[in-house]
Amino acid sequence: MTDLGFRYDTGHPVPGPPNTNLADILERVLDKGIVIAGDIKIDLLDIELLTIRLRLFVASVDTAKKAGIDWWETDPALSSRAARSALQEENRELRTRLEALESGFRDTVSADA
Template identity: 45%
Template sequence: MGDPKPTRAQGDLAETLELLLDKGVVVNADIAVSVGDTELLGIELRAAIASFETAAEYGLEFPTGTDMERVQSKADHSSENSVQPSPEDPKEAPHQSVNQSAKEEQTSSQDGE
């Protein structure tokens, strides 16, 4: 038996993304501005996420009313202009250390201890 601790590896970036962008307390007060508020805000941010892979491959859920063409063109633009980890094979880069079973996970650098 290994030491079945949960991981917080670099490969969990996708999980971080989901948690931080999709979950967490949503503040609906007038004094609060948030990228989640409207489809206009954060369109660049969403484009950055989309450039992980294309939005279609990734199945990103954009808010209804989002101008998808604009997001896509931003995403394309972004991937042309920034260094992308092997864009022709997007499966490679963001997936380090994900295919472990619990017993294989020997967490050495766990946060929060």
């Protein structure tokens, strides 16, 4: 950090929260500000911000799991394949049983007729 010569002079009367986190800064310096066309085309659009967040998210899934947060498990896009295949399995089985029952029922009906 220091080798690049950036200075964070915390004593400066800077308007800006003292402990600003990166996401707060990025959503302002990337997304906002008055947009004036530059000569050098640089594509730093929203999608990039999403990518960063997604990456941060992926990195901390384990930590979040430990904290008991599991909302993504109900998200179809993120839910575990295991749960879905178990449901499919059971569906298949129920369908088979239903068929068996229905054919048995039909047999009964035809026998009565």
